[in-house]
Amino acid sequence: MSFWRKTVRSLRELQLGFAEAIFGQEASDFAQEVAVDGLSSGRRLAIYRNNVFGRLTETLQAVYPVVQQLVGEGFFKFAAAEYISHYPSQSGNLHHYGRQFAGFLANFPPAAELSYLPDVAHLEWACHEVFHGADHGPLPLEQLQALPPERYGDLKFRLHPATRLMASLFPIHRIWEVNQPGYSGDQTVDLAIGEVRLLVKRSGRVMELNVLTSGEWYFLSTLADGCSFGEACELALAAEPGFDLGSALRRRVTDLTLVDFFDV
Numbered sequence: 001m002s003f004w005r006k007t008v009r010s011l012r013e014l015q016l017g018f019a020e021a022i023f024g025q026e027a028s029d030f031a032q033e034v035a036v037d038g039l040s041s042g043r044r045l046a047i048y049r050n051n052v053f054g055r056l057t058e059t060l061q062a063v064y065p066v067v068q069q070l071v072g073e074g075f076f077k078f079a080a081a082e083y084i085s086h087y088p089s090q091s092g093n094l095h096h097y098g099r100q101f102a103g104f105l106a107n108f109p110p111a112a113e114l115s116y117l118p119d120v121a122h123l124e125w126a127c128h129e130v131f132h133g134a135d136h137g138p139l140p141l142e143q144l145q146a147l148p149p150e151r152y153g154d155l156k157f158r159l160h161p162a163t164r165l166m167a168s169l170f171p172i173h174r175i176w177e178v179n180q181p182g183y184s185g186d187q188t189v190d191l192a193i194g195e196v197r198l199l200v201k202r203s204g205r206v207m208e209l210n211v212l213t214s215g216e217w218y219f220l221s222t223l224a225d226g227c228s229f230g231e232a233c234e235l236a237l238a239a240e241p242g243f244d245l246g247s248a249l250r251r252r253v254t255d256l257t258l259v260d261f262f263d264v
Helices: 011-023 041-063 065-071 073-086 101-106 117-131 141-145 149-154 172-178 214-224 229-239 245-254
Strands: 155-159 164-168 196-203 206-211 258-263
Touching: 041 065, 041 073, 041 117, 065 073, 065 117, 065 172, 073 101, 101 117, 117 164, 117 172, 117 196, 117 206, 149 155, 149 229, 155 214, 155 229, 164 214, 172 196, 172 206, 196 214, 214 229, 214 245, 229 245, 245 258
Parallel strands: none
Antiparallel strands: 155 258, 164 196, 196 206
């Protein structure tokens, strides 16, 4: 007498097989693991796949409304389906989903003629992170004022966790502005305006895009990179000799862009 025993897959194998059946580009044999009750196993997987792709597409639409406005809903959904196939969600929190979308668009042949589109997506992801970023109290001025001035150059400042800095060769702030709901001003966008450097922050629940001069860009980006106050001042003045360091520091402490410091 002979006996046959079906090989039982481990939980990890089942999970990997299920993910491949939902997100994979090639045919999967996972359907044989799905119980049949009224609907075929293949049909059950197709329904689940459509639900997953639909929910992730809605997530991308919520994060990237300007990108969708620029390319149209049909093209956006087409691009989203390709993105989802290559970048399935890695977290149960959908607020984390879509981080790589700008990079995906930069290498997506159907969008190649829209050279500004990846930077617009970068800006929208920055807005998304800023909107959901943590709150933080003001910089402790009393502690700063208690330090001797000769130590200021070695200080390192921290930017508010709900701020982002970004630069683009295109006027993405203007593209973003004219595609906001309710905008009724001039719709003209001159792509020849050239490079723009932005501080993305929020005031309450309202997004703010601050256009920075070259001096303030180097001042803030150098601090954000973990360099000292002295180094940031040096680079800012090299980029913009007339840059007013005192005014910039006061402004960015007052508006909660700079919220902490430490002495190294």
